[in-house]
Amino acid sequence: MSKTRPCPTKTLLRTVARSPAPVAAATTSEFNDLLRGLSRRSQFSDSLLLFRSILRLGVPPDAFSFPFPIKACASLGLPVNGSLLHCRAVKAGCIHEPFVLTALISMYARCGLVNVARKVFDDIPEEMATAVCYNAMISGYGLDENVVEAADMFNRMRQSGVKVGSVTILGLIPACSLNEHFTLGVSLHGLVFGLGFDGDSTVENCLLSMYGKCGTVESARRLFDAMNVKGLITWNAMISAYAQHGYAGQVLELYEEMKLHNICPDAITFVGVLSSCAHVGDYKLGCDVEKQIEMRKLGDNPFLSNALINMHMRCGKLAKARAVFDAMAEKTVISWTAIINGYGIHGYGRIAAELFDEMITEGIRPDGTAFVSVLSACSHAGLTQKGLxxxxxxxxxxxxxxxxxxxxxxxxxxxxxxxxxxxxxxxRSMPVKPDGAVWGALLGACRIHRNVELAELAFKHVSELEPENVGYYVLLSSIYDDARDMDGVIKVRKMMRERKLRKEPGCSYVQCNGRTHLFLAGDVNHRQNDEIYSKLAELENTVKEMDGSGDSHRKCNSRGSLLGVSVHSEKLAVSFAILNTKPGEEITVMKNLRVCEDCHLFMKLITRAVDRRFTVRDATRFHHFRDGICSCQDYW
DNA sequence: CTAGGGTTAG
Incomplete structure (x- = not known):
């Protein structure tokens, strides 16, 4: 929630806008001071407003006035307003001042118009091109991920004898942050070393995040470990690098470690930590972070709100996620995507679609990711036409x-x-080359509709594109199995043996009494084994009686949910949880498959029969944590 | 001119 506290500049602005007379006497330099103050506090829209008022009042802006509104346009992504300012600066004869020029270059570059920025740069006479001008241009190419031009500009800068500073390097590094530029990044690291900028913490932090984006987390970690001075930004860069690659465990480890080093986490740390809580389903830590956010009054940070929505959603707390979303003052595409995706995960396709429509009504333009979320929500809920x-x-x-x-x-x-x-x-008619996921979707459909012939075709493609992906072999095998084609099943097994592929057993997690327990499909090693299996038999009977038609059974089966053989581990987990809780208590089930509406029906049946409250949580990426874990053990 | 940030099927 954003608080409305009295803002002195706002009041002043209002005065300026309403009655020009009393302030008309103000001088250009007085206004420049005001502009500088707004700029320092990142009040960019106010800065633009004030500049407009200055013009209306007839106070002539000078070269010191222009950089502030131009920077504001850069931050707000308003290239059109920026170019209007450019024209005004030309008319006012301020265009030859180096700080106006650099502001313009940076503004165009940050708004994605590097070529326009370059035009401005090219008009600068050689002897007037300062280091700051070069830095702005290099950083512009860096943001554009144009390594060739960035390097070219860098070389030109060195040849012209202008002093290369750490800021120059900072602008250059993002140029190598694209995945395929990893080797370039490494050689840049070498150059940084050669120029003696190693040990400069800003440069090292920037290199660290570059490795996080384009290299491997291992290379990022090596740099992290080698750094002598580790500040908050260093820890954040490493945490973000881990978080972006799904290494949730390492994120949580580093989070604890940084606190031991007396580094106080800030909003950016929390973003990474919350995202990892969501990956791993650590709801307790997620709530703890949420409390800290409230205590430190960071609640109006949109990045944090988006991360919180995602965390609550993945942990099955739909209402809490919704509350955070509703309280947001300004919702971006990412906020909408997070909430749409959340409802989609839990099988509420209709709500997801409604929210998508609402987003469009609100004038937010959906991006590719938003479409992925709504499309998958539709397909999971069976809203075929809507999705199309x-x-x-x-x-x-x-x-x-x-x-x-x-x-x-x-x-x-x-x-x-x-x-x-x-x-x-x-x-066959797709304009882009189909990848494994596309053929895999077809293979999955063949399983539901029992089409062996098409399945073989889909598998042929998918096994070429993703030969290591065990899931597809298992899928084909069960398609043969359903068709009672034993030769087929044997054929797949042989293929897997030849390629040295082994199916890891499916697993499920359940939280009760504050602990997480892991179960594998077909598990017989648990200390409560007999009890669990008799509870399971009892449960299956109950459901069969309550849902006499067997309808939800069949549907659920086809989508691989609670009643299917393939999700044996979930049934074990639920049985175990029921045994170890009292009526009325809450049980959290973690699914690593998407939840469909039929599952909600099943959950309702179970809930009534056993008098427990179930929270179903998404654990799609929980498998990061699985390695090296024995079956049936308390997880933590 | 300038280091760290949110969402993404199967």
Missing amino acids: DYFNEMEKRYNLHPGTEHYSCVIDLFGRAGQLEKALSII
Whole structure:
């Protein structure tokens, strides 16, 4: 919640806007001081407002006035307003001042118009091009991830004898942050060393984040360990590097460690930590972080709100996620995507679709990721037509070119609806090369609709694209199994043996009495083994009686949810939890499959029969934690 | 001119 506290500049601005007379006598330099103050406090829209008032009042802006509103345009992403300021600066004869020029270069570059920035740069006479001008231009190419031009500019700078500073390097580094530029990044690191900028903490922090983005977390970690001075930003850069690659365990470890080093976490630390809580389902720590956010009055930070929505959603606390979302003053596409995705995860396709429509009504333009979320929400909830409508609008209305991630959702939509031939013809006519996920979606549909012939075709492609992905072999094997084709099953097994692939057993987690317990499919090693299995038999009978039609059973099975053989581990986990809780208590089930509406029905049945409250939590990426864990042990 | 940040199917 953003608080409305009286803001002196706002009051002044209002005075300026309403009655020009009393302040008309103000001088240019008085206004410049005011502009500087606003700029320092990052009050960019106010800065623009004030500048407009200055013009209206007829006070002539000078070279010291222009950089502030130009910077404001850069921060707000308003290149059109920026270029208007550019024109005004030209008219006012302020264009030859180096700080106006650098502000303009940086503004155009930050708004994605590097070429315009370059034009401004090229008009600067050689002898007037200061280090700051070069730095601005290099940083512009850096943001554009244009290594060639950035390096070219850097060389030109060195040849012209202008002093290269650490800021120059800081601008250069992002140019190598693209995945394929990893080796360039390494050589840049070498250059930094050669120029003697190693040991400069700003440069090292920047290199660290570069490794996080384009290299491996290991290379980032090596640099981290080698750094003598580790400040808050260093810890944050390392935490973010881990968080971005899903190394949630390392994030939480580092978070504890930094506190031991008396480094006080800030909003950026919390973003990384919350994202890892969401990955791993650590709701307790997530809530702890939320409390700290409240205590430190960081609640109006949009980055944190987005991370909180995601955390609550993945932990199954839909209402809490919704509350955070509703309280946000300004919702970006990312906020909407987080909430839409959350409802999608939990099978509420209709709500997800409604929210998507609402987002558009609010004037927010969806991006590719938002479409992925709504499309997958539709396909999981069986809203075939709705999903297809969204897909068609993507290109028509928003000029977004669907990628493989969107096509795999569409294949899923048609596939679940039983239109397998249609799905195949779409794959054949896709403008982008289908990847494993696309063929995999078709393979999954073949499983539901028992189409062996098409499954073999889909598998042929998918096994070429992702030969190591065990999931697809298992899928094909169960398709043969369903068709009672034992030769097929044997064929797949042989293939897996030859390629040295082994299916890891499916696993499920359940939280009760504050501990997390892990179960593997077919597990017989638990100390309460007999009790668990008799409870399980009892449970299955209860559900069968309550849902006489067997309808939800069949549907759930086809989507691999609680009643299926393949999710044996979940049944064990639920049985165990019921044994070890009292009526009325809360049990958290962690699913690493998407939850469908039929599962909610099943949960309702179970809930009534056993008098427990279930929270279903997404644990799609929980497997990071699985390595080296024995079966049936208390997890933590 | 300038180091760290949120969302993404299967």
